[in-house]
Amino acid sequence: MFGMLGAVPLPGIGVPVSVLPAMIALPLRRPINGPPMARGIAIWLLVGTLAWTVISLTNGVIPGANVAQFAVVALLLLAYLSTITSLESAATLVGWTSLSMTVYTVAFGAGNTRGSFEDLWKYGIAFTFTIFTLYLLARTDSAVAGIIALIILGTFGTVLNYRSFGLVCGIAAAICIAKLGTGRHIALRIATAGGILALLAVLLPQALSSGVFGATVQAKTVAQTEAGGPLLLGGRTEPPLSIAAITERPFGWGSAQLINADTLNRGSEIARFLGVTEVEQATKIWVRADGYVSLHSMLFVPWVEGGIVAAIPMLLFIALFGWAAAVSRGRWTVLVTLVAAQSIWDILFSPWTGERAVALAAAAILAAWTIAMVTSQTATIRLGPGRGADRFHLEEA
Numbered sequence: 001m002f003g004m005l006g007a008v009p010l011p012g013i014g015v016p017v018s019v020l021p022a023m024i025a026l027p028l029r030r031p032i033n034g035p036p037m038a039r040g041i042a043i044w045l046l047v048g049t050l051a052w053t054v055i056s057l058t059n060g061v062i063p064g065a066n067v068a069q070f071a072v073v074a075l076l077l078l079a080y081l082s083t084i085t086s087l088e089s090a091a092t093l094v095g096w097t098s099l100s101m102t103v104y105t106v107a108f109g110a111g112n113t114r115g116s117f118e119d120l121w122k123y124g125i126a127f128t129f130t131i132f133t134l135y136l137l138a139r140t141d142s143a144v145a146g147i148i149a150l151i152i153l154g155t156f157g158t159v160l161n162y163r164s165f166g167l168v169c170g171i172a173a174a175i176c177i178a179k180l181g182t183g184r185h186i187a188l189r190i191a192t193a194g195g196i197l198a199l200l201a202v203l204l205p206q207a208l209s210s211g212v213f214g215a216t217v218q219a220k221t222v223a224q225t226e227a228g229g230p231l232l233l234g235g236r237t238e239p240p241l242s243i244a245a246i247t248e249r250p251f252g253w254g255s256a257q258l259i260n261a262d263t264l265n266r267g268s269e270i271a272r273f274l275g276v277t278e279v280e281q282a283t284k285i286w287v288r289a290d291g292y293v294s295l296h297s298m299l300f301v302p303w304v305e306g307g308i309v310a311a312i313p314m315l316l317f318i319a320l321f322g323w324a325a326a327v328s329r330g331r332w333t334v335l336v337t338l339v340a341a342q343s344i345w346d347i348l349f350s351p352w353t354g355e356r357a358v359a360l361a362a363a364a365i366l367a368a369w370t371i372a373m374v375t376s377q378t379a380t381i382r383l384g385p386g387r388g389a390d391r392f393h394l395e396e397a
Contacts, residue, residue: 051309077361102128113125259293301351329374
């Protein structure tokens with residue numbers, strides 16, 4: 001149910017319908033002894049939501065939609081902790097959520113997905129379709145098939161000028177190749193993985209202004225390309241502004257719209273230091289024509305607006321996904337690795353939306369159960385049967 005309703009927004013407020021069964025599930029189900037890292041992040045999300053709200057009100061700002069999305073992630077994660085009982089059920093949640101988002105986007109997607117298939121793929125279904133494909137392939141118990149699918153779909157996305165999608169798929173495929181088999185020939189596997197990344201880097205096209213996505217998107221693409229966003233920042237130019245705002249007010253601004261001219265100037269200095277070649281063009285992306293300040297990051301928005309306390313859960317998410325990508329093995333490894341890599345990318349370089357809040361919570365419970373399985377199996381080896389798996393009521397997947 002959570003997966004099928006994850007993409008459907010409640011009318012007028014943009015919060016996903018899956019919040020309703022989550023609210024019902026919390027009091028009806030006793031929490032299981034699930035992954036402790038997920039419980040810790042859920043608690044930090046609640047603390048971060050409170051801190052963000054207080055900082056906003058202190059600065060004379062009414063908490064906005066981003067604060068609500070933060071709370072949605074906490075609520076969904078707590079609900080998943082009460083209902084998801086194994087790695088396989090977590091993978092099923094991610095698979096159904098991805099299918100729901102794909103179908104909903106095809107049927108009711110936003111205007112920027114409607115111009116062409118390229119628009120639909122880039123702005124709508126690339127990751128969700130790929131994740132659902134990997135979920136189906138995982139049920140064949142073939143990691144190699146999943147890796148091949150990653151490479152094919154990543155290359156396909158690159159041809160359609162979705163460079164970040166191709167990069168994330170390439171990184172995930174390389175990590176999976178490095179984890180294949182046993183400890184023998186690891187140097188060869190790492191070299192092969194590096195070769196794949198190098199090949200994908202060559203295939204990634206230069207950002208060109210095509211006009212396919214309409215005049216507004218075309219202007220933004222041209223401005224971002226001319227601004228010369230460095231690879232270190234994923235091609236984005238907004239992080240220097242976020243860094244400047246954080247250093248000036250580490251406990252939060254309440255709203256990014258309160259950022260002043262002095263902070264913009266400091267952000268320009270940081271941008272030059274980090275290698276942004278056309279800072280003037282970059283500032284046009286930071287502050288839009290209507291005066292709206294854009295940070296374009298699920299990490300930096302709460303950090304800038306809510307302070308370090310609001311940033312802590314996002315930093316914990318990055319650690320969680322990195323850990324899961326490194327240790328995952330078995331039938332779900334390709335799915336887990338891609339979901340983890342995509343989630344890290346979204347946290348760093350994507351804005352908050354209702355769908356991303358749902359996807360983040362589902363990805364977190366998948367990553368948490370992946371780590372729980374690995375740590376439990378390690379405990380079983382060290383302590384003997386009955387001392388590891390029982391700790392988290394783990395089920396073999």
